[in-house]
Amino acid sequence: MGKKYYIPANSNTVKWGYYNKNIPPILKIDPGDVVTIEVLTHHAGDAYDLMIKGDKNMEEIYEWTNIKKTINRRGMGDINDKSIGPGKGYGVHLITGPVYINGAKPGDILKVEILDIYPRPSPNKNKYYGSNLAASWGYQYGDLLNKHSPKKEVVSIYNVLPSKKIANPYYNYVWKPQIDSSGIYHKSYNYPGIIVKNKTIRKNYKINNKLNIKLRPHFGILGVTPNYNNMVSSIPPSNFGGNIDNWRAGKYSSIYLPVQVDGANFIVGDSHASQGDSELSGTAIEFSMTGKFRFTLIKKNENPFGLNSPIIETPTEWIIQGFSYPDYLKEFGKQSQELIGKKSSIDAAMRDAYRKTNIFLTKYMKLSEDEAISIMSVAVDFGITQIVDMNYGVHAIIRKNIFKNSNNFNKYKNRKYVTKKIKIHKYKK
């Protein structure tokens, strides 16, 4: 039985918009341990009164006046940038971590079981709110039916009802240029954590609030720290995981992450109440949540998948994740922020997803390649994970019931989950 830990999200545990292998871990654990981790959404500034006010840790993280900014760096960019802000918004997510797993070595596989996900306790009389942004980096930008303003950015605030497992639209508004608390003018939504001033916008409550969005609570970002000698943006996902934005990484799913640095240095962020395949507008229903994770290690010489890439396992499916650039840091390095978004294509991500699925089916499921190709055509579904995170994603959905009579099925048939509430909350730095 592993030990149990609890990590609150605060200025000691959270980074904003980047990974860096030189960041010291906030917690060291052993394989088998269970850690409950708070994750804060980076879009709470879209509705301060609903999503921040009254939540002390949120207020601390988001604090930004002309004299104090709790988290100065937001993104991997220039820390002295005056045009957009420190870190330049090259990377936007609130990341909790890293968590160091004792004994993890490069080449190992870190298995992260998502034992539970629950909404962050509401400071608003048990009412919960999430924000969706139709962003300048969204797929719709510049290509709207409304030709008069094809380049607007729109925030949609959702009522999230965890007990009913749905969300309803609440109100929306056209995002307007903001002057942040450091005095920088933002023509577009180009820097995270700006508190939108109520007087600058016009809230539109005349929207269809009867639409039922089924919740798909998940973490957009689940990753290990990349082995890269520099700051890394939180936006593009890659072989280390990161901002995969696959909604199947929800409760009772596991993610398998190839370790790149000693201790793995696990990070989590970008909590979503719901998202569709493609994340078309650039964001999901961004929503603060807490996850309970169990960490185990598969040693290098036991890697059963033959893949140096994240895999998601749900109770009923294997999800093989392809990317436009499977190892983009190697390909683009520091220039990725400028280049990768322009060069990504769904076609390239599909090619990667196909190749990885072929390896998974032959290596892990022990099919011949001829069998694997046939199964892929008649029973595997390829879908578009996201087209908004610079490095596009395509995933393959392999249903486990294909294999229920085969030997490999027994490996996961009787999986059990620890679902009872954690009572002991230790938090060691």
Added chain:
Amino acid sequence: MGKKYYIPANSNTVKWGYYNKNIPPILKIDPGDVVTIEVLTHHAGDAYDLMIKGDKNMEEIYEWTNIKKTINRRGMGDINDKSIGPGKGYGVHLITGPVYINGAKPGDILKVEILDIYPRPSPNKNKYYGSNLAASWGYQYGDLLNKHSPKKEVVSIYNVLPSKKIANPYYNYVWKPQIDSSGIYHKSYNYPGIIVKNKTIRKNYKINNKLNIKLRPHFGILGVTPNYNNMVSSIPPSNFGGNIDNWRAGKYSSIYLPVQVDGANFIVGDSHASQGDSELSGTAIEFSMTGKFRFTLIKKNENPFGLNSPIIETPTEWIIQGFSYPDYLKEFGKQSQELIGKKSSIDAAMRDAYRKTNIFLTKYMKLSEDEAISIMSVAVDFGITQIVDMNYGVHAIIRKNIFKNSNNFNKYKNRKYVTKKIKIHKYKK
């Protein structure tokens, strides 16, 4: 109550590999009528003894000796071609139809309800077989793990068990060059209906026959006849429907097809026991089946969707279908067979699917565009329909339960299906 008809598949009712608006209809019906239509797979030559022998109509259609070839033209290509064969294999599917719907005019929408789908009665003691080909036009071709023969074509024969709703692999073989009954040498699987000679291949029964492929019976081809002054290949799907290859077009689904010619001239073909999103290897489990369809008309001035493109409605979802080239005949015309396959991309199909979904949500579901974009990002799933039919497909899956509290839901909430067996079988030419 509409009239009921039955159309067997035989040399009077079937065409091989093409559409043509000058082909006279095989049946004229009124809106509201129900027609049961036999569809034959064009891959039965892969296992003559299992998929043809003993079935008189199959034997007739596939008959091809040095003195008689029941169906000479196979494809839209040159009828005098000596290198590949008459029609050149530019279009490969066995098509039943066309069926003329009285009163249908260009601009109307033909609604086709799929009331039932059942397997073609087996001549093999109630054993059923389907064929999957890893084809030269498949996505895997030239990109296999086995670098020694990355360009092989492989046939996989499946046992199809309709009562258990699954299929299991039975045997496979590497497809070998064939000399057809007209004496033409085929280095690759480039002409439909060739009977593979048992002595040329080596059947491999040592495959994993315990894999369970859940059946998804559907018709790859459902379409109206395009308004085009020439032969049209059956391969690329387009705004008239055709070879969409979306497995959601199964029992209890409907497809809405924009009419291009008087009478609509409905056609159906390419019956599949199962297929995954992408149809990666170039084919599904190709399997002869019979469908029961009810035809109704939505007149031009009532078009509720605002789209000149096929839409699939399942009991729980709306499927908006995008294509790399939404109207490829206009774009490429006769040269499509040479050009479109080279120019298609999933990215272009995604763009088309996004735009159409935006129109559907604003026009049919009466959302504002701001609401539509947000819903698309948080609740709509974009998937890869196929990447092997020259004109690639991406579809959007819109779950109806999003709208269950809205007015539009009542339009389809209480749909009922006629599922009792047809007793009166009329067949009028």
